[in-house]
Amino acid sequence: MGIKSFQGKRDVHQEKESAQILVSDYMTTRLITFKAEDSLDHVIEKLIVHNISGGPVVNDENELIGIISETDCIKHISEGKYYNMPSDTNNTVxxxxxxxxxxxxxNMNIFDAAFKFISSRRRRFPVTESGKVIGQLSQKDVLKAALAVRGNTWK
Structure with a gap:
């Protein structure tokens, strides 16, 4: 007589579907935003104080009109210093x-967002709904999601 398996009957539906991890699960909703009329000095101060590398620019209705980053500020500073020019009085965002x-x-899957980061070479994406800014997803947010998934599924 052969050896019988003691594992029991296998259920083909045993593996449960893994729930999608969405951008909304990891995006930052408490944002530092800027206005077009803000000075670059104000932006630089906020970037340093809040340890961020950029943020969305919104109008009075919280609609996205642009984005400002450390790189944009550095470009302005370096151009003025290179040409030995005094700081522009109209250095607005x-x-x-x-x-x-x-x-x-x-509602995008976080790993689809990761691919978008790679293909676009961006550091952050504003999340909008009906034109209004509701959050922002950074590369660091994707890394946090990857760690959470790894803790649950990766060996």
């Missing part, structure tokens, strides 16, 4: 921000 901003949907 609106003059130096990037207006063509890629956004991301809150």
């Amino acid at each position: 609106g003059k130096h921000m990037v207006r063509d901003v890629d956004t991301i949907d809150k």
